[in-house]
Amino acid sequence: MKVELEADRCVASGQCVLAAMAVFDQDDDGTAILLEEEPGPELLDGVREAVAVCPAAAIRLVER
Numbered sequence: 001m002k003v004e005l006e007a008d009r010c011v012a013s014g015q016c017v018l019a020a021m022a023v024f025d026q027d028d029d030g031t032a033i034l035l036e037e038e039p040g041p042e043l044l045d046g047v048r049e050a051v052a053v054c055p056a057a058a059i060r061l062v063e064r
Contacts, residue, residue: 002062003047005034009058020046
């Protein structure tokens with residue numbers, strides 16, 4: 001699976017970081033940063049949660 005993040009849509013809520021700290025972080029302005037584009041299976045539940053809770057729908061999980 002691959003994670004896609006549209007940073008220009010991010011509203012800096014930080015929900016993705018709370019859901020999947022190993023995959024997302026925030027820059028100094030609060031905008032989400034993708035740390036791991038292809039997270040391992042152990043991280044996918046957190047990424048799925050981040051996708052679900054993102055208020056800007058800026059995160060996608062794409063199957064390869």
